[in-house]
Amino acid sequence: MIALGCDHAGFPLKEEIKQYLDSQNIAYHDYGCYSPERFNYAVSAQKACDAVVKGECSKALLFCGTGIGISMAANKVKGIRAAACSDYFSAKYTRAHNDANCLCLGARVVGAGLAEELVSVFLNTEFEGGRHQTRIDQITDIENGKKLY
Secondary structure, eight states: OEEEEEOTTTHHHHHHHHHHHHHTTOOEEEOSOOSSSOOOHHHHHHHHHHHHHTTSSSEEEEEESSSHHHHHHHTTSTTOOEEEOOSHHHHHHHHHTTOOOEEEEETTTSOHHHHHHHHHHHHHOOOOOTHHHHHHHHHHHHHTTOOOO
């Protein structure tokens, strides 16, 4: 199950991605918003990311105008590693090297076709582990208040 969330600017792209997920038989839960009426992204980001942290969903796909604001909100949820991506390489390697569990896309930055490619590579790329695990562990240590220096 994939968690979805957006603000008003990201709403149209989220709706496009829902159609894509449906076509791929990928289950999702939509945590809002549900219309193009003004809506603050922090609410839906927190709901979707909480579902990931609780294990109700495996990953989150979040949408706002640029992907940046909603990624900042998502990264405040303990256990979330969110990345705002607008190119294939970044979407692939944020999974492979950073074990990101949340992809953030900007509806004013990427179109539906590119967004589908980014979602596909994000959902289908496995974390490589190995030497990259050390960095993930350090991110978790920072999140837990440990000084690395």
